[in-house]
Amino acid sequence: MTEGPVFHVEVTAGSLADLKAFTDEMQPDDLGCRPVVRRRGTEFVLDAYLPEAQLDTARGSRPAGGVSLEVVENVTEVGLQRQQEVGEGNRFAARGAVPRGLGRKE
Amino acid sequence: MAYLNVDEIESALENLAAAYPATTELITVPNLTHEGRQTHVLRLGSTNAEHDGVLILGGVHAREWVPPDALISLAADLLEAFDRGTGLTYGDKGFAASEISQVMQSLSILVYPCTNPDGRHFSQTADPQWRKNRSPNGAGCVGVDINRNFDFLWDHSVKFAADSGVSASADPCDRNVYRGPSPASEAETRNVVWLLDGSPRIRWHIDVHSAVPIILHSWGSDQNQTAHTAQNFLNSAFDRVRGLKDDTVYGEYISEDDLDIVTSVTQQMDKAISEVRGVGYGVEQAYGLYPTSGASDDYAFSRSFADSARTKVYGFTIECGRSFQPTWEEAEDVIREVCAGLIAFCLAATEYSTSG
Numbered sequence: 001m002t003e004g005p006v007f008h009v010e011v012t013a014g015s016l017a018d019l020k021a022f023t024d025e026m027q028p029d030d031l032g033c034r035p036v037v038r039r040r041g042t043e044f045v046l047d048a049y050l051p052e053a054q055l056d057t058a059r060g061s062r063p064a065g066g067v068s069l070e071v072v073e074n075v076t077e078v079g080l081q082r083q084q085e086v087g088e089g090n091r092f093a094a095r096g097a098v099p100r101g102l103g104r105k106e
Numbered sequence: 107m108a109y110l111n112v113d114e115i116e117s118a119l120e121n122l123a124a125a126y127p128a129t130t131e132l133i134t135v136p137n138l139t140h141e142g143r144q145t146h147v148l149r150l151g152s153t154n155a156e157h158d159g160v161l162i163l164g165g166v167h168a169r170e171w172v173p174p175d176a177l178i179s180l181a182a183d184l185l186e187a188f189d190r191g192t193g194l195t196y197g198d199k200g201f202a203a204s205e206i207s208q209v210m211q212s213l214s215i216l217v218y219p220c221t222n223p224d225g226r227h228f229s230q231t232a233d234p235q236w237r238k239n240r241s242p243n244g245a246g247c248v249g250v251d252i253n254r255n256f257d258f259l260w261d262h263s264v265k266f267a268a269d270s271g272v273s274a275s276a277d278p279c280d281r282n283v284y285r286g287p288s289p290a291s292e293a294e295t296r297n298v299v300w301l302l303d304g305s306p307r308i309r310w311h312i313d314v315h316s317a318v319p320i321i322l323h324s325w326g327s328d329q330n331q332t333a334h335t336a337q338n339f340l341n342s343a344f345d346r347v348r349g350l351k352d353d354t355v356y357g358e359y360i361s362e363d364d365l366d367i368v369t370s371v372t373q374q375m376d377k378a379i380s381e382v383r384g385v386g387y388g389v390e391q392a393y394g395l396y397p398t399s400g401a402s403d404d405y406a407f408s409r410s411f412a413d414s415a416r417t418k419v420y421g422f423t424i425e426c427g428r429s430f431q432p433t434w435e436e437a438e439d440v441i442r443e444v445c446a447g448l449i450a451f452c453l454a455a456t457e458y459s460t461s462g
Protein backbone atom coordinates (compact mmCIF):
# COMPACT_ATOMS: atom_id res chain seq x y z
CA MET A 1 0.00 0.00 0.00
CA THR A 2 1.04 3.62 -0.38
CA GLU A 3 2.56 5.25 2.68
CA GLY A 4 0.05 7.44 4.46
CA PRO A 5 -3.55 8.11 3.58
CA VAL A 6 -4.78 9.03 0.10
CA PHE A 7 -7.67 11.43 -0.30
CA HIS A 8 -10.29 11.66 -3.02
CA VAL A 9 -10.40 15.35 -3.83
CA GLU A 10 -12.81 17.23 -6.07
CA VAL A 11 -10.95 20.02 -7.84
CA THR A 12 -13.39 22.67 -9.06
CA ALA A 13 -12.67 25.63 -11.33
CA GLY A 14 -14.59 28.21 -13.28
CA SER A 15 -12.69 27.40 -16.44
CA LEU A 16 -10.88 24.47 -17.99
CA ALA A 17 -7.79 26.67 -18.24
CA ASP A 18 -7.71 27.14 -14.46
CA LEU A 19 -8.18 23.44 -13.93
CA LYS A 20 -5.42 22.55 -16.36
CA ALA A 21 -3.07 25.10 -14.82
CA PHE A 22 -3.57 23.37 -11.50
CA THR A 23 -2.99 19.85 -12.80
CA ASP A 24 -0.06 20.91 -14.99
CA GLU A 25 1.69 22.27 -11.91
CA MET A 26 0.65 19.64 -9.39
CA GLN A 27 1.06 16.61 -11.72
CA PRO A 28 -1.20 14.38 -9.62
CA ASP A 29 -0.25 10.71 -9.98
CA ASP A 30 -3.82 9.55 -9.89
CA LEU A 31 -6.71 11.16 -11.75
CA GLY A 32 -8.89 8.06 -11.62
CA CYS A 33 -9.62 5.91 -14.65
CA ARG A 34 -9.32 8.75 -17.14
CA PRO A 35 -8.31 12.41 -16.81
CA VAL A 36 -11.83 13.58 -17.60
CA VAL A 37 -13.68 16.66 -16.47
CA ARG A 38 -17.36 16.82 -15.63
CA ARG A 39 -19.50 19.92 -15.61
CA ARG A 40 -21.44 21.09 -12.59
CA GLY A 41 -23.52 24.09 -13.51
CA THR A 42 -21.08 26.59 -14.94
CA GLU A 43 -18.09 24.97 -13.23
CA PHE A 44 -15.69 22.20 -14.19
CA VAL A 45 -14.84 19.40 -11.78
CA LEU A 46 -11.93 16.97 -11.80
CA ASP A 47 -11.50 14.02 -9.45
CA ALA A 48 -7.99 13.51 -8.10
CA TYR A 49 -6.54 11.07 -5.58
CA LEU A 50 -3.83 12.80 -3.58
CA PRO A 51 -1.55 11.60 -0.79
CA GLU A 52 -1.74 13.79 2.27
CA ALA A 53 1.53 15.60 1.54
CA GLN A 54 0.45 16.39 -2.03
CA LEU A 55 -2.91 17.63 -0.79
CA ASP A 56 -1.15 20.05 1.55
CA THR A 57 1.09 21.22 -1.28
CA ALA A 58 -1.90 21.63 -3.58
CA ARG A 59 -3.68 23.84 -1.09
CA GLY A 60 -0.68 26.16 -1.02
CA SER A 61 0.20 26.16 -4.69
CA ARG A 62 -0.08 29.28 -6.86
CA PRO A 63 -2.62 27.95 -9.39
CA ALA A 64 -4.74 26.68 -6.53
CA GLY A 65 -5.98 30.23 -6.37
CA GLY A 66 -8.04 29.46 -9.48
CA VAL A 67 -9.50 26.30 -8.10
CA SER A 68 -11.20 25.04 -4.99
CA LEU A 69 -10.38 21.73 -3.37
CA GLU A 70 -12.91 19.63 -1.51
CA VAL A 71 -11.96 16.39 0.18
CA VAL A 72 -14.60 13.78 -0.61
CA GLU A 73 -13.16 10.95 1.45
CA ASN A 74 -10.05 9.31 2.79
CA VAL A 75 -9.98 6.46 0.30
CA THR A 76 -7.34 4.53 2.25
CA GLU A 77 -9.47 4.46 5.38
CA VAL A 78 -12.72 3.84 3.49
CA GLY A 79 -11.19 0.99 1.49
CA LEU A 80 -9.96 -0.81 4.58
CA GLN A 81 -13.41 -0.46 6.15
CA ARG A 82 -15.11 -1.76 3.02
CA GLN A 83 -12.98 -4.89 3.00
CA GLN A 84 -15.25 -5.96 5.86
CA GLU A 85 -18.17 -5.74 3.40
CA VAL A 86 -16.80 -8.33 0.96
CA GLY A 87 -18.53 -11.68 0.82
CA GLU A 88 -16.90 -14.56 2.64
CA GLY A 89 -17.03 -18.06 1.24
CA ASN A 90 -19.24 -18.44 -1.79
CA ARG A 91 -22.94 -17.55 -1.72
CA PHE A 92 -23.40 -19.30 -5.05
CA ALA A 93 -21.45 -22.47 -4.35
CA ALA A 94 -24.62 -24.55 -4.67
CA ARG A 95 -25.77 -24.91 -8.26
CA GLY A 96 -29.31 -23.97 -7.29
CA ALA A 97 -28.26 -20.65 -5.75
CA VAL A 98 -29.17 -18.38 -8.63
CA PRO A 99 -28.41 -14.68 -8.22
CA ARG A 100 -31.22 -12.18 -8.49
CA GLY A 101 -30.78 -8.62 -9.64
CA LEU A 102 -31.92 -5.45 -7.92
CA GLY A 103 -34.49 -4.49 -10.52
CA ARG A 104 -38.18 -4.81 -9.66
CA LYS A 105 -39.82 -7.29 -12.00
CA GLU A 106 -43.20 -5.75 -12.69
CA MET B 107 -25.66 -8.19 1.34
CA ALA B 108 -22.02 -7.61 0.56
CA TYR B 109 -19.69 -7.12 -2.39
CA LEU B 110 -19.10 -10.24 -4.47
CA ASN B 111 -15.70 -11.84 -4.17
CA VAL B 112 -14.06 -13.28 -7.28
CA ASP B 113 -15.19 -16.85 -6.62
CA GLU B 114 -18.78 -15.72 -6.19
CA ILE B 115 -18.71 -13.86 -9.50
CA GLU B 116 -17.69 -16.96 -11.43
CA SER B 117 -20.20 -19.16 -9.58
CA ALA B 118 -22.94 -16.61 -10.21
CA LEU B 119 -22.26 -16.81 -13.95
CA GLU B 120 -22.28 -20.61 -13.91
CA ASN B 121 -25.54 -20.73 -11.99
CA LEU B 122 -27.25 -18.20 -14.24
CA ALA B 123 -26.21 -20.25 -17.26
CA ALA B 124 -27.59 -23.41 -15.62
CA ALA B 125 -30.86 -21.74 -14.64
CA TYR B 126 -31.54 -20.18 -18.05
CA PRO B 127 -30.09 -22.61 -20.61
CA ALA B 128 -32.33 -21.45 -23.46
CA THR B 129 -31.19 -17.85 -23.30
CA THR B 130 -27.56 -18.10 -22.18
CA GLU B 131 -24.20 -19.52 -23.09
CA LEU B 132 -21.26 -19.68 -20.67
CA ILE B 133 -18.12 -18.78 -22.60
CA THR B 134 -14.72 -19.72 -21.24
CA VAL B 135 -12.07 -17.21 -22.29
CA PRO B 136 -8.73 -18.73 -23.35
CA ASN B 137 -6.15 -17.00 -21.16
CA LEU B 138 -5.65 -17.70 -17.46
CA THR B 139 -4.58 -14.77 -15.33
CA HIS B 140 -1.11 -14.61 -13.81
CA GLU B 141 -2.44 -16.18 -10.61
CA GLY B 142 -4.13 -18.93 -12.61
CA ARG B 143 -7.71 -17.73 -12.48
CA GLN B 144 -10.15 -18.77 -15.20
CA THR B 145 -12.83 -16.25 -16.08
CA HIS B 146 -16.07 -16.56 -18.00
CA VAL B 147 -18.37 -14.48 -20.11
CA LEU B 148 -22.13 -14.94 -20.03
CA ARG B 149 -23.80 -14.51 -23.38
CA LEU B 150 -27.48 -13.79 -23.09
CA GLY B 151 -30.25 -12.91 -25.46
CA SER B 152 -30.56 -13.82 -29.10
CA THR B 153 -28.84 -16.88 -30.53
CA ASN B 154 -29.42 -15.66 -34.08
CA ALA B 155 -25.95 -15.37 -35.59
CA GLU B 156 -27.10 -12.44 -37.69
CA HIS B 157 -28.11 -10.32 -34.72
CA ASP B 158 -25.86 -7.55 -33.43
CA GLY B 159 -23.67 -8.12 -30.41
CA VAL B 160 -22.98 -5.98 -27.35
CA LEU B 161 -19.86 -6.51 -25.23
CA ILE B 162 -20.06 -5.23 -21.65
CA LEU B 163 -16.91 -5.26 -19.49
CA GLY B 164 -16.54 -4.80 -15.76
CA GLY B 165 -13.75 -5.10 -13.24
CA VAL B 166 -10.93 -3.94 -15.50
CA HIS B 167 -9.72 -1.72 -12.67
CA ALA B 168 -9.42 -3.73 -9.50
CA ARG B 169 -10.32 -1.08 -6.93
CA GLU B 170 -13.64 -0.29 -8.62
CA TRP B 171 -15.76 -2.81 -6.79
CA VAL B 172 -19.26 -1.87 -7.97
CA PRO B 173 -19.13 -2.64 -11.73
CA PRO B 174 -18.77 -6.46 -11.48
CA ASP B 175 -21.64 -6.66 -9.00
CA ALA B 176 -23.69 -4.40 -11.27
CA LEU B 177 -23.13 -6.67 -14.27
CA ILE B 178 -24.16 -9.80 -12.38
CA SER B 179 -27.29 -7.94 -11.31
CA LEU B 180 -27.96 -6.80 -14.87
CA ALA B 181 -27.62 -10.30 -16.29
CA ALA B 182 -29.82 -11.79 -13.58
CA ASP B 183 -32.47 -9.11 -14.08
CA LEU B 184 -32.64 -9.43 -17.85
CA LEU B 185 -32.83 -13.23 -17.71
CA GLU B 186 -35.49 -13.36 -15.00
CA ALA B 187 -37.63 -10.58 -16.44
CA PHE B 188 -37.53 -12.06 -19.94
CA ASP B 189 -38.29 -15.52 -18.60
CA ARG B 190 -41.29 -14.22 -16.61
CA GLY B 191 -42.45 -11.76 -19.25
CA THR B 192 -42.17 -8.75 -16.97
CA GLY B 193 -40.64 -5.33 -17.24
CA LEU B 194 -37.85 -3.99 -15.03
CA THR B 195 -37.86 -0.96 -12.77
CA TYR B 196 -34.90 0.76 -11.14
CA GLY B 197 -35.87 3.55 -8.79
CA ASP B 198 -38.22 5.69 -10.87
CA LYS B 199 -37.04 4.34 -14.22
CA GLY B 200 -39.17 1.61 -15.69
CA PHE B 201 -38.62 -0.53 -18.76
CA ALA B 202 -41.68 -2.24 -20.23
CA ALA B 203 -41.78 -5.97 -20.79
CA SER B 204 -41.81 -5.25 -24.52
CA GLU B 205 -38.52 -3.36 -24.18
CA ILE B 206 -36.90 -6.22 -22.27
CA SER B 207 -38.09 -8.61 -24.98
CA GLN B 208 -36.75 -6.28 -27.66
CA VAL B 209 -33.30 -6.32 -26.05
CA MET B 210 -33.26 -10.05 -25.40
CA GLN B 211 -34.65 -11.08 -28.78
CA SER B 212 -32.63 -8.81 -31.05
CA LEU B 213 -29.21 -8.60 -29.39
CA SER B 214 -26.54 -11.04 -28.33
CA ILE B 215 -25.22 -9.52 -25.09
CA LEU B 216 -21.83 -10.63 -23.82
CA VAL B 217 -21.41 -9.81 -20.14
CA TYR B 218 -17.82 -10.09 -18.87
CA PRO B 219 -18.20 -8.92 -15.27
CA CYS B 220 -14.73 -9.50 -13.85
CA THR B 221 -12.00 -8.99 -16.41
CA ASN B 222 -9.23 -8.63 -13.81
CA PRO B 223 -9.95 -11.06 -10.95
CA ASP B 224 -6.38 -11.16 -9.59
CA GLY B 225 -6.48 -7.42 -9.08
CA ARG B 226 -9.94 -7.49 -7.52
CA HIS B 227 -8.92 -10.22 -5.09
CA PHE B 228 -5.84 -8.22 -4.06
CA SER B 229 -7.90 -5.06 -3.67
CA GLN B 230 -10.55 -6.82 -1.58
CA THR B 231 -8.08 -8.63 0.68
CA ALA B 232 -4.87 -6.56 0.82
CA ASP B 233 -4.54 -3.12 -0.77
CA PRO B 234 -7.99 -1.64 -1.41
CA GLN B 235 -6.66 1.03 -3.78
CA TRP B 236 -4.96 -1.45 -6.10
CA ARG B 237 -5.91 -0.75 -9.71
CA LYS B 238 -3.82 -2.96 -12.04
CA ASN B 239 -3.52 -6.70 -12.61
CA ARG B 240 -0.96 -8.74 -10.65
CA SER B 241 1.63 -9.62 -13.30
CA PRO B 242 5.22 -9.22 -12.12
CA ASN B 243 7.10 -6.61 -14.12
CA GLY B 244 10.63 -7.34 -12.98
CA ALA B 245 12.54 -4.97 -10.72
CA GLY B 246 10.24 -6.06 -7.93
CA CYS B 247 7.23 -4.22 -9.29
CA VAL B 248 3.83 -5.67 -10.03
CA GLY B 249 0.92 -4.90 -12.28
CA VAL B 250 -0.14 -3.52 -15.63
CA ASP B 251 -3.05 -1.15 -16.12
CA ILE B 252 -5.28 -3.21 -18.43
CA ASN B 253 -6.94 -0.02 -19.64
CA ARG B 254 -3.60 1.26 -20.98
CA ASN B 255 -2.57 -2.08 -22.51
CA PHE B 256 -4.83 -2.20 -25.58
CA ASP B 257 -3.38 -1.66 -29.04
CA PHE B 258 -4.54 1.87 -29.59
CA LEU B 259 -1.75 4.45 -29.76
CA TRP B 260 -0.17 2.21 -27.14
CA ASP B 261 3.35 3.64 -27.49
CA HIS B 262 2.36 6.94 -25.98
CA SER B 263 5.89 8.33 -25.87
CA VAL B 264 6.00 8.18 -29.68
CA LYS B 265 2.38 8.77 -30.57
CA PHE B 266 1.69 11.84 -28.42
CA ALA B 267 3.30 15.23 -27.93
CA ALA B 268 5.81 15.21 -25.11
CA ASP B 269 3.85 17.91 -23.29
CA SER B 270 0.40 16.42 -23.93
CA GLY B 271 0.19 14.97 -20.42
CA VAL B 272 -1.03 11.66 -21.85
CA SER B 273 -2.36 9.36 -19.15
CA ALA B 274 -0.04 6.35 -19.45
CA SER B 275 3.38 5.32 -18.23
CA ALA B 276 6.28 3.23 -19.51
CA ASP B 277 7.57 2.85 -15.94
CA PRO B 278 6.97 -0.73 -14.71
CA CYS B 279 6.82 0.65 -11.18
CA ASP B 280 4.15 3.25 -11.89
CA ARG B 281 1.46 2.52 -9.34
CA ASN B 282 -1.50 3.22 -11.62
CA VAL B 283 -1.02 3.57 -15.37
CA TYR B 284 1.85 1.29 -16.43
CA ARG B 285 1.03 0.32 -20.01
CA GLY B 286 2.82 -3.03 -20.00
CA PRO B 287 5.81 -4.21 -22.04
CA SER B 288 3.89 -4.46 -25.33
CA PRO B 289 0.34 -4.01 -26.63
CA ALA B 290 -1.99 -6.72 -25.34
CA SER B 291 0.84 -8.22 -23.30
CA GLU B 292 -1.62 -9.14 -20.55
CA ALA B 293 -3.87 -12.17 -20.41
CA GLU B 294 -6.79 -9.97 -19.35
CA THR B 295 -6.37 -7.73 -22.40
CA ARG B 296 -6.01 -10.68 -24.75
CA ASN B 297 -9.24 -12.18 -23.46
CA VAL B 298 -11.12 -9.03 -24.49
CA VAL B 299 -9.39 -8.98 -27.87
CA TRP B 300 -10.29 -12.66 -28.30
CA LEU B 301 -13.94 -11.84 -27.74
CA LEU B 302 -13.89 -9.04 -30.30
CA ASP B 303 -11.97 -11.14 -32.83
CA GLY B 304 -14.20 -14.15 -32.40
CA SER B 305 -17.54 -12.39 -32.40
CA PRO B 306 -17.70 -10.34 -35.58
CA ARG B 307 -21.30 -9.36 -34.87
CA ILE B 308 -20.23 -7.30 -31.88
CA ARG B 309 -21.03 -3.71 -32.84
CA TRP B 310 -21.23 -2.16 -29.39
CA HIS B 311 -18.77 -2.14 -26.53
CA ILE B 312 -19.05 -0.51 -23.14
CA ASP B 313 -16.52 -0.66 -20.31
CA VAL B 314 -18.05 -0.07 -16.87
CA HIS B 315 -15.79 1.78 -14.43
CA SER B 316 -16.14 4.06 -11.41
CA ALA B 317 -16.23 6.64 -9.86
CA VAL B 318 -16.72 10.11 -11.39
CA PRO B 319 -19.73 9.78 -12.43
CA ILE B 320 -19.81 10.34 -16.19
CA ILE B 321 -20.57 8.67 -19.53
CA LEU B 322 -17.78 8.88 -22.12
CA HIS B 323 -17.78 8.50 -25.89
CA SER B 324 -15.04 8.48 -28.53
CA TRP B 325 -12.31 9.57 -28.82
CA GLY B 326 -9.95 9.63 -25.86
CA SER B 327 -6.82 10.50 -27.82
CA ASP B 328 -7.49 14.10 -28.82
CA GLN B 329 -10.35 16.51 -29.26
CA ASN B 330 -12.79 15.33 -31.94
CA GLN B 331 -12.98 17.02 -35.31
CA THR B 332 -15.12 16.12 -38.33
CA ALA B 333 -13.34 17.99 -41.13
CA HIS B 334 -9.87 16.54 -41.66
CA THR B 335 -9.81 12.82 -42.37
CA ALA B 336 -6.01 12.71 -42.52
CA GLN B 337 -5.82 13.60 -38.86
CA ASN B 338 -6.35 10.13 -37.49
CA PHE B 339 -4.65 7.74 -35.11
CA LEU B 340 -3.19 5.68 -37.97
CA ASN B 341 -1.32 8.58 -39.54
CA SER B 342 2.26 8.56 -38.30
CA ALA B 343 2.80 12.05 -39.72
CA PHE B 344 1.09 13.25 -36.54
CA ASP B 345 3.20 11.23 -34.15
CA ARG B 346 4.64 13.33 -31.35
CA VAL B 347 2.07 16.09 -31.95
CA ARG B 348 -1.15 14.39 -30.82
CA GLY B 349 -2.99 15.06 -27.64
CA LEU B 350 -2.54 18.76 -27.06
CA LYS B 351 -5.62 20.61 -25.91
CA ASP B 352 -7.00 23.43 -28.06
CA ASP B 353 -4.24 23.28 -30.65
CA THR B 354 -4.92 23.63 -34.39
CA VAL B 355 -2.47 20.98 -35.57
CA TYR B 356 -4.32 17.78 -34.74
CA GLY B 357 -7.74 16.60 -33.73
CA GLU B 358 -8.93 13.01 -33.87
CA TYR B 359 -11.18 12.54 -36.89
CA ILE B 360 -14.66 11.19 -36.39
CA SER B 361 -17.33 11.31 -39.05
CA GLU B 362 -20.41 13.41 -38.40
CA ASP B 363 -22.57 10.28 -38.64
CA ASP B 364 -20.53 8.46 -36.03
CA LEU B 365 -20.46 11.48 -33.77
CA ASP B 366 -24.24 11.76 -34.03
CA ILE B 367 -24.62 8.10 -33.10
CA VAL B 368 -22.30 8.12 -30.08
CA THR B 369 -23.82 11.37 -28.86
CA SER B 370 -27.37 10.09 -29.18
CA VAL B 371 -26.61 6.77 -27.48
CA THR B 372 -24.87 8.37 -24.51
CA GLN B 373 -27.64 10.92 -24.08
CA GLN B 374 -30.23 8.13 -23.99
CA MET B 375 -28.17 6.40 -21.31
CA ASP B 376 -27.90 9.56 -19.27
CA LYS B 377 -31.63 10.18 -19.48
CA ALA B 378 -32.37 6.70 -18.16
CA ILE B 379 -29.87 7.06 -15.32
CA SER B 380 -31.28 10.43 -14.34
CA GLU B 381 -34.70 8.86 -13.84
CA VAL B 382 -33.44 6.35 -11.26
CA ARG B 383 -32.60 8.83 -8.49
CA GLY B 384 -33.21 12.14 -10.19
CA VAL B 385 -29.61 12.91 -11.11
CA GLY B 386 -27.84 12.07 -14.36
CA TYR B 387 -24.17 11.32 -14.86
CA GLY B 388 -23.55 13.73 -17.72
CA VAL B 389 -21.93 12.97 -21.07
CA GLU B 390 -18.48 13.99 -22.24
CA GLN B 391 -15.94 13.05 -24.88
CA ALA B 392 -13.34 10.71 -23.40
CA TYR B 393 -10.65 13.28 -24.08
CA GLY B 394 -10.90 15.57 -21.10
CA LEU B 395 -7.96 17.59 -19.88
CA TYR B 396 -5.45 15.10 -21.23
CA PRO B 397 -5.42 12.22 -23.71
CA THR B 398 -5.43 8.53 -22.88
CA SER B 399 -3.72 5.73 -24.78
CA GLY B 400 -4.40 2.01 -24.82
CA ALA B 401 -7.97 2.15 -23.47
CA SER B 402 -10.55 -0.51 -24.34
CA ASP B 403 -13.19 1.87 -25.69
CA ASP B 404 -10.82 3.54 -28.14
CA TYR B 405 -9.37 0.17 -29.13
CA ALA B 406 -12.82 -1.25 -29.87
CA PHE B 407 -13.79 1.74 -32.01
CA SER B 408 -10.41 1.86 -33.77
CA ARG B 409 -10.41 -1.75 -34.94
CA SER B 410 -12.37 -1.29 -38.15
CA PHE B 411 -10.32 1.74 -39.15
CA ALA B 412 -7.10 -0.21 -38.66
CA ASP B 413 -8.49 -3.21 -40.59
CA SER B 414 -11.46 -2.64 -42.88
CA ALA B 415 -12.35 -6.35 -42.75
CA ARG B 416 -13.42 -5.91 -39.14
CA THR B 417 -16.85 -4.83 -37.99
CA LYS B 418 -17.20 -1.28 -36.76
CA VAL B 419 -17.64 -1.33 -32.98
CA TYR B 420 -18.79 1.77 -31.15
CA GLY B 421 -16.86 2.01 -27.89
CA PHE B 422 -17.97 3.69 -24.66
CA THR B 423 -17.11 3.97 -21.00
CA ILE B 424 -19.43 4.64 -18.11
CA GLU B 425 -17.94 5.74 -14.78
CA CYS B 426 -20.52 5.05 -12.11
CA GLY B 427 -21.06 6.43 -8.65
CA ARG B 428 -18.95 8.70 -6.48
CA SER B 429 -16.67 6.25 -4.70
CA PHE B 430 -14.58 3.23 -5.66
CA GLN B 431 -15.98 1.41 -2.66
CA PRO B 432 -19.19 2.98 -1.39
CA THR B 433 -21.15 1.45 1.45
CA TRP B 434 -23.08 -1.55 0.18
CA GLU B 435 -26.32 0.39 0.68
CA GLU B 436 -25.05 3.13 -1.64
CA ALA B 437 -23.59 0.54 -4.02
CA GLU B 438 -27.06 -0.91 -4.52
CA ASP B 439 -28.34 2.45 -5.73
CA VAL B 440 -25.35 2.82 -8.05
CA ILE B 441 -26.05 -0.67 -9.40
CA ARG B 442 -29.61 0.41 -10.20
CA GLU B 443 -28.25 3.40 -12.11
CA VAL B 444 -25.80 1.25 -14.05
CA CYS B 445 -28.46 -1.30 -14.95
CA ALA B 446 -30.84 1.40 -16.16
CA GLY B 447 -28.07 3.01 -18.20
CA LEU B 448 -27.00 -0.29 -19.75
CA ILE B 449 -30.53 -1.36 -20.68
CA ALA B 450 -30.98 2.06 -22.32
CA PHE B 451 -27.66 1.44 -24.08
CA CYS B 452 -28.94 -1.89 -25.40
CA LEU B 453 -32.23 -0.36 -26.50
CA ALA B 454 -30.31 2.34 -28.35
CA ALA B 455 -28.22 -0.38 -30.00
CA THR B 456 -31.39 -1.98 -31.33
CA GLU B 457 -32.31 1.32 -32.99
CA TYR B 458 -29.18 1.07 -35.11
CA SER B 459 -29.50 -2.65 -35.81
CA THR B 460 -27.86 -3.85 -39.00
CA SER B 461 -29.69 -7.15 -39.01
CA GLY B 462 -33.10 -5.88 -40.02
